[in-house]
Amino acid sequence: MALTKRGHEVFVQTTAGLGSGFTDAEYEAAGASILPSIEATYDKAEMIIKVKEPIEPEYKLIKKDQLLFTYFHFASYKPLTNAMIESGAVCLAYETVELPDRSLPLLVPMSEVAGRMSVQEGAKYLEKPMGGRGVLLGGVPGVAPGKVLVLGGGIVGTEAAKMAAGLGADVTIMDISLPRLRYLNDTMPANVNNVYSNEYNIRQAAKESDLIIGAVLIPGAKAPKLITREMLKTMRPGTVLVDVAVDQGGCIETCTPTTHADPTFVIDDIVHYCVANMPGAVPYTSTLALTNATLPYAIQLADKGWKQACADNQPLSLGLNIVGGKVVYKAVADAFGLDYTPLSDVM
Numbered sequence: 001m002a003l004t005k006r007g008h009e010v011f012v013q014t015t016a017g018l019g020s021g022f023t024d025a026e027y028e029a030a031g032a033s034i035l036p037s038i039e040a041t042y043d044k045a046e047m048i049i050k051v052k053e054p055i056e057p058e059y060k061l062i063k064k065d066q067l068l069f070t071y072f073h074f075a076s077y078k079p080l081t082n083a084m085i086e087s088g089a090v091c092l093a094y095e096t097v098e099l100p101d102r103s104l105p106l107l108v109p110m111s112e113v114a115g116r117m118s119v120q121e122g123a124k125y126l127e128k129p130m131g132g133r134g135v136l137l138g139g140v141p142g143v144a145p146g147k148v149l150v151l152g153g154g155i156v157g158t159e160a161a162k163m164a165a166g167l168g169a170d171v172t173i174m175d176i177s178l179p180r181l182r183y184l185n186d187t188m189p190a191n192v193n194n195v196y197s198n199e200y201n202i203r204q205a206a207k208e209s210d211l212i213i214g215a216v217l218i219p220g221a222k223a224p225k226l227i228t229r230e231m232l233k234t235m236r237p238g239t240v241l242v243d244v245a246v247d248q249g250g251c252i253e254t255c256t257p258t259t260h261a262d263p264t265f266v267i268d269d270i271v272h273y274c275v276a277n278m279p280g281a282v283p284y285t286s287t288l289a290l291t292n293a294t295l296p297y298a299i300q301l302a303d304k305g306w307k308q309a310c311a312d313n314q315p316l317s318l319g320l321n322i323v324g325g326k327v328v329y330k331a332v333a334d335a336f337g338l339d340y341t342p343l344s345d346v347m
Contacts, residue, residue: 002295004031008302013041020283042066047306049298051290052277053080064088065324067306069298071095071110074321075222075335076249084322085338090306094294096329097319105315106297107217108155109289113279115159115215118242119148121273122211123167125240125264131271133238135210138168145169149205151197151226151251152215153180156244160213165189172205202226207234214243214251222249222335229253229267237269246274311347320346 003010010032014024024034035041042048042061050070054062056079062068065088072093074081084091094106104111119137126132126146139145148164150157153175161173165188173188174197175181181194188194195201206212206227216223223245232254243255250256254267257276264273279286297316300309310317321329326341333340 001030002299003302006299006303009033011035011041011045013038017287020287022287047298047301049294051287053077054083056083059083059087062087062089065090067092067301069094069294069301069319071247072321073247074329074332076247078336081322081327081332081336081338085325085327088325089322090320090324091322092301092306092310092316092319093321093329094319096321097297097315099315106290106293106319109293110279110286111155111217112159113282113286113289114244115156116163117278117281118156118160118213118215118244119163119167119211121263121275121278122148122213122240122242125271125273126210126238128238131238131264131266132240133210133236135238137164137211145191146210147208148172149202149209149212150174150215151202151213152217152245153177153184153194154215154217156217157213157215158184160215160244161188161192164211165192169211172209174201174205197226203231203234206231207236209235209239211240211242212252214241214245214255216245216251217248218331223251225251225253227252227254232268232270235268235270238271240271240273242273244278246276250274307347317343317347 012027012032012034014034014036047067053072067090069092072091097106098104123137126135128134135146137146146169148169148171150161150173153173157173161171164171171192172195174195176197184194241252243250243252245251246255246257255272255274258274260275260281263275264271320343321332323346327333327338328341328343328346330340
């Protein structure tokens, strides 16, 4: 409605919102036109707004100079990167839009959801029938609570630590930023301890943890491997690993992307939960949270066109990853040894 009121035509692929709880009729009532297929939607639209990156069947539908505004996570998947280079499209990634304070406003909503869900899912898979150690995170009177290790003190890690603490767990959160650790020390509940992140401290904590949550992000680049295959042998059988960073390649060496339909696998008696789109399990909440953050930027792009919108809004311009066949985000180029083109050359 916000876009149609400004004179823009909005097209929605039929049934696109059903999984999130929104019907075609609701979109029509807001002024959108319903199109019968994904092919028709790509054919008519100048700007495509999505939640997840294009999948292989979509590659051939994307047109030269078409603007795609979505999550891409290019550095974790070379075939997608190559396909978008070949398409000649303008790829503006939610996850690299960056404010002057280094915060990532379009990643925050999904990071908040994923961080909270990581504990919810981790607690479930700690149950014995699910393959875990049979530990109740909060414990009970006379029985010590479970131990949770959170790697990374950003949005995901902070939300995970708060959720785990709220359940009564014994929580340790690690980060390499001393200012961030000081902030967490001042704001977290008493059952959250903060520890400087290095290999020794991670190894020691991993041995005693029941649930380990990987919450490390380097904007636009692959996540570092903080939990190695060799460390698994030091953990207790039934320990659960949740790698929220799997969208960016994962920070747990043994993690590979899984799905909501088949979310876990076991290596060396350690349960791995590596769903690549965790917020997709709560689509109603996730859709509203993401729309709150993306809509102001979408309006700017629709009103001004991508070049002028990005010229006027420096944080938005940092979302540009691939433009007209050129990689303009250095971390993506570095991930695959591709040629890097400075953004100024395409603006």
